[in-house]
Every structure is written in structure tokens, then in C-alpha cells.
Amino acid sequence: MGTQVIDKQTMELLFDFENEGEFIIAKGGRGGKGNTFFKSATLQAPKFSQSGEEGEEKNIILSLKLLADIGIVGLPNAGKSTLLSKITEAHPKIANYAFTTLIPNLGVVMRNEESFRYTIADIPGIVEGASRGHGLGLSFLKHIERVRGILFLLDGSNLELEQNLSLLRVEMEEYNTNLKERPFLIALNKIDLWDNEESFTKEIVDKFKDLGEIIPISADQNINIDLLLNRMDEVFFKDKIIGN
Ligand SMILES: Nc1nc2c(ncn2[C@@H]2O[C@H](COP(=O)(O)OP(=O)(O)OP(=O)(O)O)[C@@H](O)[C@H]2O)c(=O)[nH]1
Ligand SMILES: [Mg+2]
Known part of the structure; x- marks a missing residue:
């Protein structure tokens, strides 16, 4: 808590962890399920997988500001x-x-x-x-x-x-x-x-x-x-x- 997430290119504040929580900084691409996902009773070792889309990429700065009262x-x-x-x-x-x-x-x-x-x-x-x-x-x-x-x-x-x-x-x-x-x-x-x-x-x-x-x-x-x-x-x- 107290960490700020800053976009390194634009210096924009992406998120401020003022409270406990989650924030997605870079979203993964859709799809891309691996072969174990396709495992079933009849198919114990599937040899195929799904190719996924590209995910987002970002350079970020994580800056901690203590949250003292x-x-x-x-x-x-x-x-x-x-x-x-x-x-x-x-x-x-x-x-x-x-x-x-x-x-x-x-x-x-x-x-x-x-x-x-x-x-x-x-x-x-x-x-x-x-x-x-x-x-x-x-x-x-x-x-x-x-x-x-x-x-x-x-x-x-x-x-x-x-x-x-x-x-x-x-x-x-x-x-x-x-x-x-x-x-x-x-x-x-x-x-x-x-x-x-x-x-x-x-x-x-x-x-x-x-x-x-x-x-x-x-x-x-x-x-x-x-x-x-x-x-x-x-x-x-x-x-x-x-x-x-
Ligand atoms: N006589 C007396 N000495 C004190 C008192 N409070 C602190 N000191 C002494 O003052 C000196 C400095 O204390 P610190 O608590 O290290 O001071 P500080 O403000 O944290 O110092 P920096 O971290 O260098 O900024 C030490 O030798 C302490 O023992 C007090 O109430 N009375
Ligand atoms: Mg001191």
C-alpha cells in the first residue's frame, strides 16, 4: 500500500494504491490456452494448444510513498x-x-x-x-x-x-x-x-x-x-x- 504506478513514457499516474486492492497494469491478450486446458478423461495428453493474441506492454515506475498518518x-x-x-x-x-x-x-x-x-x-x-x-x-x-x-x-x-x-x-x-x-x-x-x-x-x-x-x-x-x-x-x- 502506498505505491503509485506511473507510466514511464507519459509519466501519467496510472494507479495509486491508497487502499489494498488490485489493478491491471497491462492486460494479457485473449486466448492462448495451453494444452492442459484441453485435457479430459478421454484425452489425457492433448498435443495441441490455442495461440493467443498479443498482450499489452508497458514500462512502469513503481514509487512508494509511505502512508503515514x-x-x-x-x-x-x-x-x-x-x-x-x-x-x-x-x-x-x-x-x-x-x-x-x-x-x-x-x-x-x-x-x-x-x-x-x-x-x-x-x-x-x-x-x-x-x-x-x-x-x-x-x-x-x-x-x-x-x-x-x-x-x-x-x-x-x-x-x-x-x-x-x-x-x-x-x-x-x-x-x-x-x-x-x-x-x-x-x-x-x-x-x-x-x-x-x-x-x-x-x-x-x-x-x-x-x-x-x-x-x-x-x-x-x-x-x-x-x-x-x-x-x-x-x-x-x-x-x-x-x-x-
Ligand atoms: N537530554 C535529552 N536528550 C535527548 C532527548 N531526546 C533525544 N535526546 C538525545 O538527542 C540525540 C539525538 O536523538 P535522535 O532521536 O537520534 O534525534 P533525531 O532527531 O532522530 O536525529 P536525526 O535522525 O539525526 O535527524 C540523542 O543523543 C538522544 O539521546 C531528550 O528528551 N532529552
Ligand atoms: Mg533520527
Whole structure:
């Protein structure tokens, strides 16, 4: 699922496997039944067969776009993979340097005693100029084109939140301007590194409230992770969660 079938000559999108299903890319010619088809009780080894018509021929490109519900977008080293490892069963590589994640990782988040689940993608870190090919470029951004919501993950050890968020937005929207319209939340990670964590958190959330809703967390120390997941339910999946 998530694979797009593209005609290599015309670059036309032939089919998009948004759901499980079947699609005939090139139809075989009519006829062409082999000799076993003509086997019967009296004719155990028929020596004849039917010649068939030519079938269709096509050169195609199969392009996989992951179908994640939510995409985690952040600068390198913000803690995206750490968060994924805490809220899903995924085991992405985590390390204290940029570009640890080279290809997107997917995980499944279970909610409400598993009555509701969604997929979340941790994509490689985005750097300035990514849309012009810097860093790992943006080719992996195709994996978030179809998300229903974006979780921006900012690194609390750098308080230039406005600049960092705008860098991510610019690069992302450069790639696909539709991503601008997508619902989002901002998680501010690594708050465990702050002194006077509680009062400082209040101060920061207030100072940057114009950026959008900011949820202070520590992925590594499991601070406010439940709060974040609850807000994600409300902001991204209101239509899906029944009885809440
Ligand atoms: N103190 C602290 N460190 C954290 C926290 N979350 C992640 N880290 C550390 O930050 C570093 C980067 O974490 P990753 O999860 O690999 O970051 P990433 O965003 O996936 O990085 P890339 O894949 O390179 O883009 C690691 O050393 C983590 O242990 C946190 O909440 N608090
Ligand atoms: Mg990573």
C-alpha cells in the first residue's frame, strides 16, 4: 500500500494504491490456452494448444510513498527517533549527531487500549537549503505528502524556536506548498536539560505562543509524552475517536 504506478513514457499516474486492492497494469491478450486446458478423461495428453493474441506492454515506475498518518518533522538531532521509539514499538537508531536517520522509519501508535491506532513516520532531519538539495535533500519528504497532521519537533537546547520552525516550514513548503494547510502541533523536546524546568517551561510556552500550540516534552526522560499523545488525538484524529 502506498505505491503509485506511473507510466514511464507519459509519466501519467496510472494507479495509486491508497487502499489494498488490485489493478491491471497491462492486460494479457485473449486466448492462448495451453494444452492442459484441453485435457479430459478421454484425452489425457492433448498435443495441441490455442495461440493467443498479443498482450499489452508497458514500462512502469513503481514509487512508494509511505502512508503515514502523522509525520515528525525536525532539524537533525532534535530527538525525532527517540520520540518514535517511546511511543511505538519501532527501534530506530538514536545517536548524538546529525543525520543519524537516513531513511524514514514508521511506527504504529496504539491508543485507547488498542481500540484505535495510527502510523507515524520519523523522517530524516531537515537542514537549511534542503529543498535545493543540501543535507539529504528532500526526496524523503514525499513520505509525508499524504499525512493528515505534522508534528514539528523542536530541540529545547536551542531556544531560537521561531527561526528553527520557520526553517522547517520554508523547506517543507518549498517541496510541496499543500503541506502548509496541514494541521500541526509543536513539541518542544529535551526540557529535562533546563534548570527550573517547570517555571521555565511556562515562560517559554508563553513567550512563543504565537507560533502555535507548543507542548513541552522530554522524549528521553518520558516527560509529558501522554499529554502530547492526548493532544495529538484531539487535534489530528477528532473524527476517528469515538466515545471520548
Ligand atoms: N537530554 C535529552 N536528550 C535527548 C532527548 N531526546 C533525544 N535526546 C538525545 O538527542 C540525540 C539525538 O536523538 P535522535 O532521536 O537520534 O534525534 P533525531 O532527531 O532522530 O536525529 P536525526 O535522525 O539525526 O535527524 C540523542 O543523543 C538522544 O539521546 C531528550 O528528551 N532529552
Ligand atoms: Mg533520527
